[in-house]
Amino acid sequence: MRFIEFIVKRKILIGLIFVFIVVAGILSTSSLDKKLLPTQVEDGVIVNLAAGNLDALQIEEEIVTPLEKRFSSIEGFERMSTNIQVGNSTVQVFFDEGKGEEGLREIQAIMNTHQQQLTGLEDFSAIQLSTDQPYEFFMEMSNGNLDEMTRFASDILKPRLEELQEVREVDISGLKEYEAIVELDKDQLTEYNLEPTYISNLIQITNNTSTVGTLSDEENTPLLRWDTTYSNTEELKSLSIPTQNGNISLDDIATVSVQPINKITSTWKEGDSNLLLIQIGRVSDVTQIDMADAVRSEIQAIRDEGLVDGFELNEIVAQSDYVESSINGVQSNILIGGLVALVILILFLRNLRATTIIGLSIPSSILLTFVVMNLFHYSLNIVSLIALGLGIGMIVDSSIVILESIYRKKEQGLTKYESVIQGTKEVASAVIASMLTTIVVFLPIGFLGGEVGQVVTVLSIVVAIALTSSVVVSFTLIPTFSEKFLKVKPKRIRKKERRIVKFYSACVSWLLQKIWRRISVLILFVMMFIGTMTLVTNIPMNVMPDIYNRYAELVVTLESGLSQEKTEETVDEISNRLSNVTDIETHYVIRDTNYLLLLVNMTKDENITRDQKEVNEEILGELRELQNDYPISNIASALSAGGGSPVQVTVQGEDFQELDKLVAELTGELNKVEGIVGITNTNKNKSETKQIVLKQDNIQDDGLTSSQIKQFVEQLSFEIPMGTIATSTDDTTPLKLTLDDSLLTENQLMDMEIPTLNGEKVLSNYISLETRKSPNQITHEDGIRSITVSADIEGRDLGSVNRDVQNVIESLDTPESYEVSLAGDLEAQQESMNEMLIVLATAIFLVYCVMAVQFNHLAQPLIVMSVIPMTFVGAILGLLMTNQELNMISGVGLLVLIGIILNNAILLLDRTNQLRKTGQPIKYALVEAGKNRIRPIFMTTFTTAGGMLPLALATGTAGNFQSPLAIVVIFGLLFGTLITLILVPSVYMLFHDVRQGLKKIFKRSEHKDVSIEN
Secondary structure (H helix, E strand, O other): OHHHHHHHHOHHHHHHHHHHHHHHHHHHHHHOOEOOOOOOEEEEEEEEEEOOOOOHHHHHHHHHHHHHHHHOOOOOEEEEEEEEEOOEEEEEEEEOOOOHHHHHHHHHHHHHHHHHHOOOOOEEEEEEEEOOOOOOEEEEEEOOOHHHHHHHHHHHHHHHHHOOOOEEEEEEEOOOOEEEEEEEOHHHHHHOOOOHHHHHHHHHHHOOEEEEEEOOOOOOOOEEEEEOOOOOHHHHHOOEEOOOOOOEEHHHHEEEEEEEOOOOOOEEEOOEOOEEEEEEEEOOOOOHHHHHHHHHHHHHHHHHOOOOOOOEEEEEEEHHHHHHHHHHHHHHHHHHHHHHHHHHHHHHHOOHHHHHHHHHHHHHHHHHHHHHHHHOOOOEOHHHHHHHHHHHHHHHHHHHHHHHHHHHHHHOOOOHHHHHHHHHHHHHHHHHHHHHHHHHHHHHHHHOOHHHHHHHHHHHHHHHHHHHHHHHHHHHHHHHHHHHOOOOOOOOOOHHHHHHHHHHHHHHHHHHHOHHHHHHHHHHHHHHHHHHHOOHHHOOEOOOOOOOOOEEEEEEEEOOOOOHHHHHHHHHHHHHHHHOOOOEEEEEEEEEOOEEEEEEEEOOHHHOOOOHHHHHHHHHHHHHOOOOOOOEEEEEEOOOOOOOOOEEEEEEOOOHHHHHHHHHHHHHHHOOOOOEEEEEEOOOOEEEEEEEEEOHHHHHHOOOOHHHHHHHHHHOOOEEEEEEEEOOOOOEEEEEEEEOOOOOOHHHHHHOEEOOOOOOEEHHHOEEEEEEEEEOEEEEEOOEEEEEEEEEEOOOOHHHHHHHHHHHHHHOOOOOOOEEEEEHHHHHHHHHHHHHHHHHHHHHHHHHHHHHHHHOOOOHHHHHHOOHHHHHHHHHHHHHHHOOOEOHHHHHHHHHHHHHHHHHHHHHHHHHHHHHHOOOOHHHHHHHHHHHHHHHHHHHHHHHHHHHHHHHOOOOOOHHHHHHHHHHHHHHHHHHHHHHHHHHHHHHHHHHHHHHHHHHHHHHHHHHHHHHHO
16 A cells, blocks of 8 residues: 555645645636536437428429438438428438538538539528527517617617627517518509519619729729619619600609518517517527626616617526526535535544544545536536536545544554554455446446437536546545544444444344355345336336426427418417416417427416426416317427427338328327327328419410410519618618519419410410329438327326337238337337446446456355345335336436445455455354444445435426436435345355355265275
């Protein structure tokens, strides 16, 4: 132990390192980003395709299918999911791990190369999938004149907020904007024999500014500028237009006016659309909290200047509030947990100095953890703080074991220096082995994929960092402070403690006397494990826990191709329903293509009358009732783990008719499953299109061409952007050219007269219209057509519904080349559970390997690992008793539990081996090891459980993340510790019995061989 001797002799060095850790830790804490959840960047790319007015079938054939073939040929391609709707499509392409950025570059190159070749593709965007949002602070302006609010937002609010160094961008939607419209009179155009395109070209030529040359012989070679742009609409009206009958002005054949732009309403507050939505994004090097503070300060300054007058300026939601409350809540639980751990230490040691030393190790370990987190660019969020909350109890384990060993040596009368050296040396191997086994437990977490895997990985890494930091502190700070500061008088063990040790020693001695007793104990524990496993199906199951922060985001999917009138009617009814839900304070609806995003703020603090879970369920219930009477295809929570309906089943194949049959059969069976409500599918609605069919013989007879017919029909919906025109000193508005006669009905179209060589004739001579129905939405999975059947869950947990849905899928008679499979949360849960089983199996194997190396023995690790099943018993009973969910977070609790409970077994086994090496009999060694280690085992167990108790009792935003995990650890640890103290000696002795029996068998065999030879 030369390292420990060096540490103890270099107290000044350790003191300086401690000061450095404190300073660096404080600086790191202030520089860490603060978020609600850790950033999750997937190896996936989302490609948005805009295709004007093309229907879904056209987009599929002309745009999506060619692109899917190219995307699937990219190196590292894994899978692809496509959603096609009227006018747009979204393609999500996923790549192998680490190939996301490269995949994005390849996709952008493909799009840039082939965009012109794809008929109907107007625009595209491609971004890598990430949970980071572009905007994190939302406000609204309402109850005022829209013109005044627009001027305030554009001239004051946006510039002043964007001047803040914390703000990256301010986006304002709903601004009242104007456009200049030149509406051509169709009759006048006919009278003067003018074409709309002629007028369009003339306006564009005259409304122009350009450089036409230079004066090369003049000083400084000035440029010659040509500027005939219109400074007002009156100049445009007087534009001279040459005709066969002489020049006329534009005013003679058109109406020129400035009108408000008729935008599609995109935001509503309580059903009112007369408002502006302000979205604010932060720069990358500041936290959400810093940005929110800066924005609020500037808004208050604007108010103090009296600039907010005649309208309201309100916050909708600031993510920083939930981040701050969540972080504060978890930090409070960590602090309380640390205090509980210290109180438990005082009760055990009855030594204030010893408790003070441990108390110093806690902040030291946490601050060192913050330093490492800062180096890895991790953020402070619910997950990382929960990891620290878990670590509070575990952080002190190694320090307690070393301190208790030094404490016991001082009680035995050793000198200060010898107590430190021998005490640390005695437990050093056990502490290192314990740390390694706990850390390797987390290594297989890398098998977990997707967003869930990234969240769990962050939690695991932070726990591993905290544990490593705690071991570094325990081997430096504890020995250094213990030599001089820790004072212990040699004395007898307290009476109460002697009784506990005496009772435990008697129990172990009784077990070790007869082999049938040890076997009986083992059989009892095995039966207990098997019995408890049968109760697992009674535990509610989910993928990830919900976040309860008195705020909800819901996504309402509308049917494709809805008119603005129908959309507003739906929004009005949604607002009416939400207004009647108790504990809803305000709600907003934001439209995005075929989706409505609902932002719901609930009452807080003393105004709360119901739990958020109850409010959430009522909101979903009210919205589901609308699906029968309104064009709503799906309702889901935006904050759920799957980001959609919990029940999703995908039906894949090529023919829509066969797919519809399968979907109908599947829907009928799902309706029979208890707890499934609101069943819908992505192919539920179809849109009607009118296909123009040309009468080629008539067209040729009258000297026309198909292109002339097409141009004639297109001009009936004539609308051309013409640049901009000045409307005031500072402002310009868009300029647009239109016709006064637009298409209204099919009869009007067919009765239109078109000039031909044989005079004007009605259009119906040359075309007919056929009605065709096409799906409003088409989805592809890896290029194959698919229909997703979605549903919600009511009154049951995801796990039990999952089992029933799988039975339904297996019972279906699926034709060849068609496939029915789970999707969404059901698929995620099934994959996550399978992955977690692999993680547990791999973790147990790695733990075995580490201990086999540590003990240099193949059998002894099995003795230690015999306690693992018993910890699962405690964890399952804990979840059942508290009615908590078994999800990925509580699954991580099982991993943590394995690491912790093995630490106690390692301590016991390591001490037993030490005693046996000195020549002690096996039974004496087992009993004595129990006496020596029962105090540190109880101390580490109760400090860990006590440190996690606030997490288990937590409520609020992070409560659902903290409670299941902490309950798994606490119940599993308390139950497992008691079992460890009995099971490890029993199994150790049984291994000894087996070994002795094998020796006797081999000796008899050797004796017989010798006798035969004689």
